[in-house]
Amino acid sequence: MKTNNAFKPLAHTLAHAIGVVTALISATAVADTAIEEVVVTSQLRASSQLDTPTSVSVLDAAAIETRGASNLEQLLNLAPNVNFSSGASRGRFVQIRGIGERSQFIDPVNPSVGLIVDGIDFTGLGLAASTLDMQQVEILRGPQGTVYGANALAGLVSMTSNAPTAEHTGKVSAEAARYGAHTVSAITSGPLSEQLSYRFAVQNQQSDGYVYNRYLDRKDTNNIDETVARGKLRYQASDDLQLDFTLFYLDADNGYDAFSFDNSRTTQSDQPGHDRQETLAGAVSAQWSGNTLFTVHSVLSAASSDTEYGYDEDWSYLGFHPWEYVSTDNYLRDRDNLSADVRLVSTEESRLFGDSTGWVAGVYLRTEEEALERNARFASQFDTDNAAIYGQLNTALSDRLELITGLRLEQRRADYDDNLEVVSDTREDLWGGNITLQFSATDNTMLYGTLSRGYKAGGVNGRIISASENNPAIGSETFLFDTESMLNYELGVKGDWLENRLQAQFAAFYQDRSDVQAKQSIFNPEDFSFDDYLANAAGGHSTGIEAEINFQASDALQLFATIGWLNAEFEDFVSSTHVDGRDDNTGDTSPVDLNGRDLAHAPNYQHVTGAEYAFTSNLSGRVELEGKDDFYFSNSHNEKSTAYELVNARLTYRGDNWDLSLWGRNLTDEVIYTRGFYFSNQFGNNPANGYAPEAYYQLGEPRTAGISGSYTF
Secondary structure (H helix, E strand, C coil), rough: CCCCCCHHHHHHHHHHHHHHHHHHHHCCCCCCCCCCEEEECCCCEEEHHHCCCCCCEEEEEEHHHHCCCCCHCCCCCCCEEEEEEECCCCCEEECCEEEEECCCCCCCCCCCCCEEEECCCCCHHHHHHHHCEEEEEEECCCCCCCCCHHHHCCEEEEEEEEECCCCCEEEEEEEEEECCCEEEEEEEECEEEEEEEEEEEEEEEECCCEEEEEECHHHHHHHEECCCCCEEEECCCCCEEEEEEEEEEEEEEEEEECCCCCCCCCCCCCCCCCEEEEEEEEEEEEECCCCCCCCEEEEEEEEEHHHHHHEEEECCCCCCCCCCCCCCCEEEEEEEEEEEEEEEEHHHHEECCCEEEEEEEEEEEEEEEEEEECCEEEEEEEEEEEEEEEEEEEECCCCEEEEEEEEEEEEEEEEEECCCCCCCEEEEEEEEEEEEEEEEEECCCEEEEEEEEEEEEEEHHHHHHHHCCCCCCCCCCEECCCHHHHHEEEEEEEEEEEECCCCEEEEEEEEEEEEEEEEEEEECCCCEEEEEEEEEEEEEEHHHHEEEEEEEEECCCEEEEEEEEEEEEEEEEECCCCCCCCCCCCCCCCCCECCCEECCCCEEEEEEEEEEEEECCHHHHEEEEECCCCCCCCCCCCCCCCCEEEEEEEEEEEECCCCEEEEECCCCCCCEEEEEECCCCCCCCCHHHCCCCCEEEEEEECCCHHHHHEEEE
């Protein structure tokens, strides 16, 4: 750890916190309006956000609308210590508290962060995270080993769309913005009979993107073209049984043409890439309360996704390189999964140990098949089966003190084979859980302390095995990687004060990781390429602070802030091939000791501060200051993003049944880097500078402005 820089991000974060507190104290007007209660639904028992003893951000429909978000990636910065990586048309991979994958190419990925949408598992399929007609998004930080198991080592994102309504309603919306962007959507909902109601939503979003391809003279090679449809039925079969049916469809045909030789938004590729996904998915959930001792909650879901991800590997055209080098890379990946979760939740009549303890018991089954074809030359099949039992006890130790204990036991089978005759069959027994003390200090203030354990399955590096035949630097010790586990220690306080006009939650945590799975690469001198694989570091640790504050300063003024500080580092880890060269221009590929170095995509601080003000009963304005520290792009080189501060604003006029908004993002037009690579002497890229070592970056959204409106009937 670099102690001379350790206090800079913390001081920056504290400065924003002091600014928010000062605003709270200086607010002189008194509000009559309290902040509405938010309910967390992704835990074993639904509860108020301020009564949920874990670090969780809940973004409701109003937050999604004011953010102007059409996809999850545009919401993630609102949650402290949450980041994402691009390298595609959208940020498809999420990191929580510095933990999470950043890409997927040849080998299968065991995710660290889960993604659940309406009970359907879309982990690793970020294009499906559309915010169309979304009721709320819950971002849970820290291992969710009891409830979600192997795919939630770092945390979980749970998205829930709006339910069918008992009255007829409809809404149409439209938006137009810079770079040829336009979106149209429609929603309708209502009863079909006394017992059956429906909801249907559809949306089409298109944008040229903000890249100009000079070689092809096109402005749409990095475009967005997505159609999303969601249908829901709610059937109240009886007083005791409610059935909910969800059907989801996505057709994304996005472009991917993001990297240029001068790190600008002007590219020269002759075969621009693409980022496509077609998904058909559905879920059936049931709630049955026909027994006096327990209620039954169950979800059965299935999803089938065909994806295609490809790019122009040389970023140029025939003749650009002296030896007329041209290359493209393309990945066709089909993924089908089926999951079932059934849990029993105790009632007041079945409480244990002298009526002091409520309980939950559940069974979880999941199967997934993933088939990959790369460039019509390489093919692999990866099939996994998970089976788990889990349970939780909520024990009242006193009127104000509660003990929560949870345990999950999981068995996982993973079969891998490819057309290069690599075969692997692994079986694992995994476990996770939590012990939590929850103390109601007052009627308005809750404190908690928790110890939780998460885990992520091990696996096989199939590609590195086949590559070893042509690369003598590859040893058999790189073929397999072990299961990773983590212990999370967390203290928190939540509450609402000033007649529920001030809501806040604070958390401090320490995470101790064992057998950290980290991506590595080995240089192949035969073809000047790098062969990627996963290896286990001895360990890692993360320390951090998270805060979220909402204050209704007056009937007209609302202030808000989210602040995260993070120090996430490796322990006793030597990178097998560390391509640096940034400092000495040598392009050295020798092993480097990464002990104490920050993890990739783990900025030391993040914050969002802002205010929303109602000028009249119809007209309101919102302004946000969004910031993030720099961070390493990879564990195999030392290139970093740049720290930034963004200003976003929105002005909205609301009529009786319509609204119109003018908005802008990144108003000061700051340069944002969302993905970065470093090319050494052994693997140069640009003939214009003699293939010298150089870093290249994918740029984030520039200054963007637009107009949006909706009509409700």
